[in-house]
Amino acid sequence: MKVQNNITVFSGDTRNNVRAEWVNKEGTDSFDQKSRTIYVGNFLKEFPLRERIQQRRAEVQQRAMKIVQDAWDGDRQLDKEIKMREEESRELREDNKEQLENLKDVSRRMEELRESFGIDRGSEEQRELERMIQERRSGNVSLSEKEPTEYQRRALLLEKEGAEYRSRIAANNGQILMNSEETKAIRRERLKSHTMVDAQVQAEDVMESLTDQVVGMVAEEAKEHLDEEQEKREEQAEKIEEKREELEEVQEKRDEREEELEEIIEDMPVEDMTNLQQTMDEVKRQVQKVLAEANMAVEDVKGAKVDTAV
Numbered sequence: 001m002k003v004q005n006n007i008t009v010f011s012g013d014t015r016n017n018v019r020a021e022w023v024n025k026e027g028t029d030s031f032d033q034k035s036r037t038i039y040v041g042n043f044l045k046e047f048p049l050r051e052r053i054q055q056r057r058a059e060v061q062q063r064a065m066k067i068v069q070d071a072w073d074g075d076r077q078l079d080k081e082i083k084m085r086e087e088e089s090r091e092l093r094e095d096n097k098e099q100l101e102n103l104k105d106v107s108r109r110m111e112e113l114r115e116s117f118g119i120d121r122g123s124e125e126q127r128e129l130e131r132m133i134q135e136r137r138s139g140n141v142s143l144s145e146k147e148p149t150e151y152q153r154r155a156l157l158l159e160k161e162g163a164e165y166r167s168r169i170a171a172n173n174g175q176i177l178m179n180s181e182e183t184k185a186i187r188r189e190r191l192k193s194h195t196m197v198d199a200q201v202q203a204e205d206v207m208e209s210l211t212d213q214v215v216g217m218v219a220e221e222a223k224e225h226l227d228e229e230q231e232k233r234e235e236q237a238e239k240i241e242e243k244r245e246e247l248e249e250v251q252e253k254r255d256e257r258e259e260e261l262e263e264i265i266e267d268m269p270v271e272d273m274t275n276l277q278q279t280m281d282e283v284k285r286q287v288q289k290v291l292a293e294a295n296m297a298v299e300d301v302k303g304a305k306v307d308t309a310v
Helices: 049-117 124-138 150-193 195-267 270-293
Strands: 006-010 035-039
Touching: 049 150, 049 195, 124 150
Parallel strands: 006 035
Antiparallel strands: none
């Protein structure tokens, strides 16, 4: 079975760029119906898509094989029927040979009977016997028929036996003719229908449909995965935006406090500024001590500021 359904699925790492697209050999956005390449990122590892594709492929292949198998079985059934009829006709011909031998034997015994009674071929009794035989073979019975002689009676019994053989041969020939006509009709219809060819075409169409099914499955899976990734990014963006707004608020408060501190320092005497500096140094020392006790490095608290306005 020749099926054109090339599907290439790339499932490499796409942590930085997850996408699902169709491309043709030229690499444009359109896609070739016979050759489809699908980039689906690493979501194939995260979802049982590969297993579902394999299952769908197995189902489609099974359906295609069933179409061909049914056609094959039907074709073989026709062959079987033809062979059966030919075999029956052969047996009937063999039976006809046997019945013809029986007829020859009847003719031989008829001749022996005539000779044993001393009946001449041209005698009135012989002509009367032949007339009786013709009437019986044609189905006509003469009402004026005389009572047969002993010779005629025995000859008519032989004729009756021969009639059975002839009837059997006629029935056999009728069945042989019927078998021959039906066999010819079957072969004529087979030539018209092209059953196996049509089945193969149908099976190929079924396999071709696998391309569309797989593309649809992959595209749907990719879309769902990309939607999830987009939702995650949006959630992260919202958190970053919230954090940025919080930092801006903190920065605004710090700016306000620094402005207030500058105003206080400008109006403060030199001695008070010295005391303030000492106080700030003391606070810094206390902070250093607390951090040391907590077994934390100073560099682990980058950007930390002491609010001297407290």
